[in-house]
Amino acid sequence: MASNINKLVLDEADRLLEMGFWTDVQRIIGMLPVKRQTLMFSATFPGLLESKAKELLISPALIEVKKTEDTKPAINETLYLVNKGSKTKALIDQISRHNWRQVLVFIGAKDNADALCKKLNKAGLHAAALHGNKDQAERETTLEQFKQQKVNVLIATDLLARGIHVEQLPVVINFELPSNAETYVHRIGRTARAGQKGIAVSLVCHGETEYLTAIRKVTQRELALQELDGFPVTDKPSTGESKRAPRDKQANRRTNKKKSIKQFQGKAKRS
Structure with a gap:
């Protein structure tokens, strides 16, 4: 019974907020006794979470874990523009x-994870x-x-990946960059744990350059984009301009000038 519950634990609170589960959290809280102990754990503590x-x-007691030394030398980060x-x-x-x-491969959406998994198995x-x-x-x-390497490639979304701990995990790949810059740090932190060394590879397309800018700001690292052998980049950065051809725009203007329905009808075909 909810009336007997005296402790509420919210783990990964920042992710619960980011993933849109806070309404569900509030609904659960509404069913619990007001008099209770609430414990909240979070890897990051952004302003919005602080207000929540x-x-x-x-009158909570705030306990912060001392930050460890920068793990940059332990992780070899490579970013490819593709x-x-x-x-x-x-x-x-x-x-x-x-x-x-x-x-360990990181991807944003559940459906995309399953689709990618099928393609990798087919390969x-x-x-x-x-x-x-x-x-x-x-x-x-x-x-x-x-963990036993019976599965060689694990494709995971961020919500599930927070709890993953694999001893001596050698490689993390960002199939897609996260929209949250701090999530990038958590992702690559799955490798190079406990004094080990690791590799972090990110596949970046032009549509993710804003995410990369934010990641560079948070990490204070250059994170230069490199070319990947055999994969020439032909996509162009978005300029924000309309992709409609000039001729199409002219056709639109001519259409807008037509004043009666008869003008939309072509010449009658002879039988």
């Missing part, structure tokens, strides 16, 4: 070329997807198979 916390917590439509082939190429046996890689649509038993089985 003040609504939930009464066409958006070439990302899957580029991912397969990187994994195959380097013969990586254990790779001969042993891949599995980990996201919120999987039940707990399936998640645990998939993660254990990845």
